[in-house]
Amino acid sequence: MKGISVDGGNVTIGAMTTQHELISSDALAAAAPIVREASLQIADPQVRYIGTIGGNVANGDPANDMPGLMQTLDATYHLAGPSGTRTVAAREFYEAAYFTAREDDEILTGITFAATSGGYAYEKQKRKIGDYATAAAGVLLTVEGGSCTSASVALTNLSDTPVYCEDAVGVLVGSSLDDAAVAAAVKAAVDASDPVADTRGPVDFKKYVAGVIVKKAIESARSRA
Ligand SMILES: Cc1cc2nc3c(=O)[nH]c(=O)nc-3n(C[C@H](O)[C@H](O)[C@H](O)COP(=O)(O)OP(=O)(O)OC[C@H]3O[C@@H](n4cnc5c(N)ncnc54)[C@H](O)[C@@H]3O)c2cc1C
Numbered sequence: 001m002k003g004i005s006v007d008g009g010n011v012t013i014g015a016m017t018t019q020h021e022l023i024s025s026d027a028l029a030a031a032a033p034i035v036r037e038a039s040l041q042i043a044d045p046q047v048r049y050i051g052t053i054g055g056n057v058a059n060g061d062p063a064n065d066m067p068g069l070m071q072t073l074d075a076t077y078h079l080a081g082p083s084g085t086r087t088v089a090a091r092e093f094y095e096a097a098y099f100t101a102r103e104d105d106e107i108l109t110g111i112t113f114a115a116t117s118g119g120y121a122y123e124k125q126k127r128k129i130g131d132y133a134t135a136a137a138g139v140l141l142t143v144e145g146g147s148c149t150s151a152s153v154a155l156t157n158l159s160d161t162p163v164y165c166e167d168a169v170g171v172l173v174g175s176s177l178d179d180a181a182v183a184a185a186v187k188a189a190v191d192a193s194d195p196v197a198d199t200r201g202p203v204d205f206k207k208y209v210a211g212v213i214v215k216k217a218i219e220s221a222r223s224r225a
Contacts, residue, residue: 057111063214065136070113079103090111127200136155162198169193171184
Protein backbone atom coordinates (compact mmCIF):
# COMPACT_ATOMS: atom_id res chain seq x y z
CA MET A 1 0.00 0.00 0.00
CA LYS A 2 3.03 2.29 -0.18
CA GLY A 3 4.91 3.55 -3.22
CA ILE A 4 4.59 5.28 -6.57
CA SER A 5 4.85 3.54 -9.91
CA VAL A 6 4.75 5.14 -13.34
CA ASP A 7 4.31 2.51 -16.01
CA GLY A 8 4.04 4.02 -19.48
CA GLY A 9 1.07 6.35 -19.25
CA ASN A 10 -0.34 4.89 -16.03
CA VAL A 11 0.35 6.17 -12.53
CA THR A 12 -0.30 4.00 -9.44
CA ILE A 13 0.08 5.38 -5.91
CA GLY A 14 -0.28 3.23 -2.78
CA ALA A 15 -2.65 4.65 -0.16
CA MET A 16 0.05 4.87 2.55
CA THR A 17 2.37 7.02 0.41
CA THR A 18 3.03 10.28 2.23
CA GLN A 19 2.55 13.73 0.75
CA HIS A 20 6.31 14.28 1.18
CA GLU A 21 6.94 11.19 -0.97
CA LEU A 22 4.59 12.56 -3.64
CA ILE A 23 6.59 15.79 -3.73
CA SER A 24 9.94 13.96 -3.80
CA SER A 25 9.14 11.68 -6.74
CA ASP A 26 10.68 12.99 -9.96
CA ALA A 27 8.92 10.24 -11.93
CA LEU A 28 5.56 11.43 -10.63
CA ALA A 29 6.46 15.07 -11.30
CA ALA A 30 7.26 14.13 -14.91
CA ALA A 31 4.07 12.09 -15.35
CA ALA A 32 1.65 14.45 -13.58
CA PRO A 33 3.30 17.70 -12.40
CA ILE A 34 0.05 19.00 -10.93
CA VAL A 35 0.44 16.49 -8.07
CA ARG A 36 3.68 18.08 -6.85
CA GLU A 37 2.24 21.58 -7.32
CA ALA A 38 -0.84 20.71 -5.23
CA SER A 39 1.01 18.68 -2.60
CA LEU A 40 3.42 21.56 -1.90
CA GLN A 41 0.40 23.65 -0.92
CA ILE A 42 -0.84 21.20 1.73
CA ALA A 43 -0.26 22.50 5.26
CA ASP A 44 3.47 22.51 6.08
CA PRO A 45 6.40 20.05 5.93
CA GLN A 46 5.54 18.52 9.33
CA VAL A 47 2.05 17.54 8.15
CA ARG A 48 3.33 16.40 4.75
CA TYR A 49 5.92 14.03 6.28
CA ILE A 50 3.10 12.13 8.07
CA GLY A 51 -0.06 12.75 6.02
CA THR A 52 -0.81 10.06 3.44
CA ILE A 53 -2.64 10.28 0.15
CA GLY A 54 -5.03 7.56 1.37
CA GLY A 55 -5.84 9.34 4.63
CA ASN A 56 -6.34 12.57 2.71
CA VAL A 57 -8.76 11.25 0.09
CA ALA A 58 -10.57 8.53 2.09
CA ASN A 59 -12.04 10.47 5.00
CA GLY A 60 -14.15 12.83 2.85
CA ASP A 61 -12.99 16.09 4.47
CA PRO A 62 -14.15 18.76 1.98
CA ALA A 63 -11.21 20.97 2.99
CA ASN A 64 -8.59 18.43 1.91
CA ASP A 65 -6.79 19.27 -1.32
CA MET A 66 -6.28 15.75 -2.70
CA PRO A 67 -9.96 14.92 -3.40
CA GLY A 68 -10.31 17.92 -5.73
CA LEU A 69 -6.92 17.12 -7.26
CA MET A 70 -8.02 13.51 -7.88
CA GLN A 71 -11.21 14.73 -9.53
CA THR A 72 -9.11 16.98 -11.76
CA LEU A 73 -7.03 13.93 -12.72
CA ASP A 74 -10.15 11.73 -13.15
CA ALA A 75 -8.45 9.24 -10.82
CA THR A 76 -9.76 5.80 -9.86
CA TYR A 77 -9.82 4.66 -6.22
CA HIS A 78 -9.12 1.00 -5.41
CA LEU A 79 -11.02 -0.40 -2.42
CA ALA A 80 -10.65 -3.74 -0.63
CA GLY A 81 -12.94 -5.40 1.91
CA PRO A 82 -14.32 -8.78 3.00
CA SER A 83 -16.26 -9.09 -0.29
CA GLY A 84 -13.16 -8.50 -2.43
CA THR A 85 -11.88 -5.52 -4.36
CA ARG A 86 -13.62 -2.87 -6.42
CA THR A 87 -12.91 0.49 -8.00
CA VAL A 88 -14.76 3.80 -7.72
CA ALA A 89 -14.09 6.92 -9.79
CA ALA A 90 -12.91 9.86 -7.66
CA ARG A 91 -15.64 11.90 -9.34
CA GLU A 92 -18.26 9.44 -7.95
CA PHE A 93 -16.71 8.85 -4.51
CA TYR A 94 -17.79 11.88 -2.46
CA GLU A 95 -21.40 11.98 -1.21
CA ALA A 96 -21.35 14.68 1.51
CA ALA A 97 -18.87 15.97 4.09
CA TYR A 98 -17.21 12.87 5.59
CA PHE A 99 -19.58 10.56 3.66
CA THR A 100 -18.12 8.59 0.77
CA ALA A 101 -18.83 5.53 -1.37
CA ARG A 102 -16.41 3.52 0.84
CA GLU A 103 -18.18 0.96 3.04
CA ASP A 104 -17.20 0.84 6.74
CA ASP A 105 -15.44 -2.51 6.29
CA GLU A 106 -13.41 -1.38 3.28
CA ILE A 107 -10.02 0.30 3.04
CA LEU A 108 -8.67 2.32 0.18
CA THR A 109 -5.56 0.51 -1.04
CA GLY A 110 -4.41 2.76 -3.87
CA ILE A 111 -5.14 5.26 -6.60
CA THR A 112 -4.54 5.10 -10.35
CA PHE A 113 -4.77 7.75 -13.04
CA ALA A 114 -3.42 8.46 -16.50
CA ALA A 115 -0.30 10.57 -16.91
CA THR A 116 -1.14 14.09 -18.01
CA SER A 117 0.03 16.20 -20.91
CA GLY A 118 -0.44 19.88 -21.66
CA GLY A 119 -1.01 22.68 -19.19
CA TYR A 120 -1.78 22.23 -15.51
CA ALA A 121 -2.27 24.33 -12.39
CA TYR A 122 -3.38 23.93 -8.80
CA GLU A 123 -4.11 27.32 -7.23
CA LYS A 124 -5.07 27.77 -3.58
CA GLN A 125 -6.06 30.75 -1.44
CA LYS A 126 -5.47 30.22 2.28
CA ARG A 127 -5.41 32.53 5.30
CA LYS A 128 -1.86 31.60 6.29
CA ILE A 129 0.82 28.96 5.71
CA GLY A 130 -0.44 25.65 7.10
CA ASP A 131 -4.10 26.41 6.57
CA TYR A 132 -6.75 24.62 4.60
CA ALA A 133 -8.10 26.33 1.48
CA THR A 134 -10.57 29.19 1.52
CA ALA A 135 -10.85 28.21 -2.15
CA ALA A 136 -8.68 26.07 -4.42
CA ALA A 137 -8.92 24.83 -7.99
CA GLY A 138 -7.18 22.24 -10.15
CA VAL A 139 -7.09 22.69 -13.93
CA LEU A 140 -5.73 20.57 -16.80
CA LEU A 141 -5.80 21.80 -20.41
CA THR A 142 -4.56 20.44 -23.72
CA VAL A 143 -4.37 22.64 -26.80
CA GLU A 144 -3.90 21.60 -30.45
CA GLY A 145 -3.85 24.01 -33.36
CA GLY A 146 -4.96 26.89 -31.17
CA SER A 147 -8.03 25.06 -29.89
CA CYS A 148 -8.60 23.46 -26.48
CA THR A 149 -9.03 19.71 -27.06
CA SER A 150 -9.49 18.58 -23.47
CA ALA A 151 -9.99 20.21 -20.09
CA SER A 152 -10.62 19.36 -16.47
CA VAL A 153 -11.63 21.76 -13.69
CA ALA A 154 -12.34 20.83 -10.05
CA LEU A 155 -12.80 22.85 -6.84
CA THR A 156 -11.67 22.31 -3.23
CA ASN A 157 -13.53 23.49 -0.10
CA LEU A 158 -16.26 25.28 -2.05
CA SER A 159 -19.00 22.76 -1.23
CA ASP A 160 -19.46 19.82 1.15
CA THR A 161 -17.72 17.67 -1.47
CA PRO A 162 -15.09 18.45 -4.09
CA VAL A 163 -16.78 19.81 -7.22
CA TYR A 164 -15.98 18.62 -10.73
CA CYS A 165 -17.05 21.53 -12.98
CA GLU A 166 -18.57 19.85 -16.02
CA ASP A 167 -20.11 23.07 -17.37
CA ALA A 168 -16.79 24.94 -17.15
CA VAL A 169 -15.13 22.07 -19.05
CA GLY A 170 -17.87 22.27 -21.68
CA VAL A 171 -17.14 25.98 -22.19
CA LEU A 172 -13.37 25.50 -22.49
CA VAL A 173 -13.24 22.48 -24.83
CA GLY A 174 -13.43 23.64 -28.44
CA SER A 175 -12.65 27.25 -27.56
CA SER A 176 -9.39 29.07 -28.27
CA LEU A 177 -9.11 29.76 -24.51
CA ASP A 178 -9.66 33.44 -25.29
CA ASP A 179 -10.56 35.78 -22.47
CA ALA A 180 -14.31 35.46 -23.15
CA ALA A 181 -14.14 31.66 -22.88
CA VAL A 182 -12.08 31.89 -19.69
CA ALA A 183 -14.59 34.35 -18.18
CA ALA A 184 -17.51 32.05 -19.10
CA ALA A 185 -15.71 29.03 -17.62
CA VAL A 186 -14.96 30.94 -14.41
CA LYS A 187 -18.64 31.89 -14.11
CA ALA A 188 -19.70 28.27 -14.70
CA ALA A 189 -17.28 27.05 -12.01
CA VAL A 190 -18.43 29.65 -9.48
CA ASP A 191 -22.06 28.76 -10.25
CA ALA A 192 -21.21 25.10 -9.52
CA SER A 193 -19.75 25.97 -6.11
CA ASP A 194 -21.91 25.89 -2.98
CA PRO A 195 -19.80 27.16 -0.06
CA VAL A 196 -21.03 27.71 3.48
CA ALA A 197 -20.19 30.66 5.73
CA ASP A 198 -17.56 29.83 8.38
CA THR A 199 -14.38 31.24 9.91
CA ARG A 200 -12.95 31.63 6.39
CA GLY A 201 -15.69 34.10 5.44
CA PRO A 202 -19.26 34.58 4.26
CA VAL A 203 -20.65 32.88 1.16
CA ASP A 204 -20.32 35.93 -1.14
CA PHE A 205 -16.65 36.35 -0.21
CA LYS A 206 -15.92 32.67 -0.85
CA LYS A 207 -17.62 32.83 -4.25
CA TYR A 208 -15.56 35.93 -5.08
CA VAL A 209 -12.34 34.15 -4.05
CA ALA A 210 -13.41 31.09 -6.04
CA GLY A 211 -13.68 33.24 -9.17
CA VAL A 212 -10.21 34.72 -8.63
CA ILE A 213 -8.64 31.31 -7.98
CA VAL A 214 -10.32 29.53 -10.91
CA LYS A 215 -9.28 32.36 -13.27
CA LYS A 216 -5.68 32.17 -12.02
CA ALA A 217 -5.65 28.38 -12.43
CA ILE A 218 -7.06 28.45 -15.97
CA GLU A 219 -4.65 31.23 -17.04
CA SER A 220 -1.69 29.44 -15.49
CA ALA A 221 -2.63 26.13 -17.17
CA ARG A 222 -3.16 27.99 -20.47
CA SER A 223 0.32 29.52 -20.26
CA ARG A 224 1.82 26.03 -19.80
CA ALA A 225 -0.28 24.24 -22.45
C1 LIG B 1 -2.42 21.16 11.00
C2 LIG B 1 -2.93 20.43 9.79
C3 LIG B 1 -3.13 21.13 8.61
C4 LIG B 1 -3.58 20.47 7.48
N1 LIG B 1 -3.76 21.17 6.31
C5 LIG B 1 -4.13 20.50 5.19
C6 LIG B 1 -4.25 21.19 3.95
O1 LIG B 1 -4.01 22.39 3.81
N2 LIG B 1 -4.63 20.46 2.87
C7 LIG B 1 -4.88 19.13 2.95
O2 LIG B 1 -5.21 18.52 1.94
N3 LIG B 1 -4.79 18.46 4.12
C8 LIG B 1 -4.41 19.10 5.22
N4 LIG B 1 -4.31 18.42 6.40
C9 LIG B 1 -4.69 16.98 6.43
C10 LIG B 1 -3.46 16.10 6.23
O3 LIG B 1 -2.86 16.38 4.97
C11 LIG B 1 -3.83 14.61 6.24
O4 LIG B 1 -4.58 14.29 5.09
C12 LIG B 1 -4.71 14.23 7.40
O5 LIG B 1 -4.17 14.75 8.60
C13 LIG B 1 -4.85 12.71 7.48
O6 LIG B 1 -3.62 12.17 7.86
P1 LIG B 1 -3.23 10.66 7.64
O7 LIG B 1 -2.93 10.43 6.20
O8 LIG B 1 -2.16 10.34 8.65
O9 LIG B 1 -4.55 9.84 7.90
P2 LIG B 1 -5.14 9.34 9.29
O10 LIG B 1 -5.20 10.46 10.27
O11 LIG B 1 -4.46 8.08 9.67
O12 LIG B 1 -6.61 8.96 8.80
C14 LIG B 1 -7.62 9.93 8.56
C15 LIG B 1 -8.95 9.18 8.46
O13 LIG B 1 -8.96 8.43 7.23
C16 LIG B 1 -9.03 7.03 7.52
N5 LIG B 1 -8.05 6.38 6.63
C17 LIG B 1 -6.72 6.61 6.56
N6 LIG B 1 -6.17 5.86 5.57
C18 LIG B 1 -7.19 5.14 5.04
C19 LIG B 1 -7.26 4.18 3.99
N7 LIG B 1 -6.19 3.83 3.29
N8 LIG B 1 -8.46 3.63 3.71
C20 LIG B 1 -9.56 3.99 4.40
N9 LIG B 1 -9.56 4.90 5.39
C21 LIG B 1 -8.39 5.47 5.71
C22 LIG B 1 -8.68 6.86 8.99
O14 LIG B 1 -9.32 5.75 9.55
C23 LIG B 1 -9.19 8.16 9.57
O15 LIG B 1 -10.58 8.10 9.79
C24 LIG B 1 -3.86 19.06 7.54
C25 LIG B 1 -3.67 18.37 8.74
C26 LIG B 1 -3.21 19.03 9.85
C27 LIG B 1 -3.01 18.24 11.11
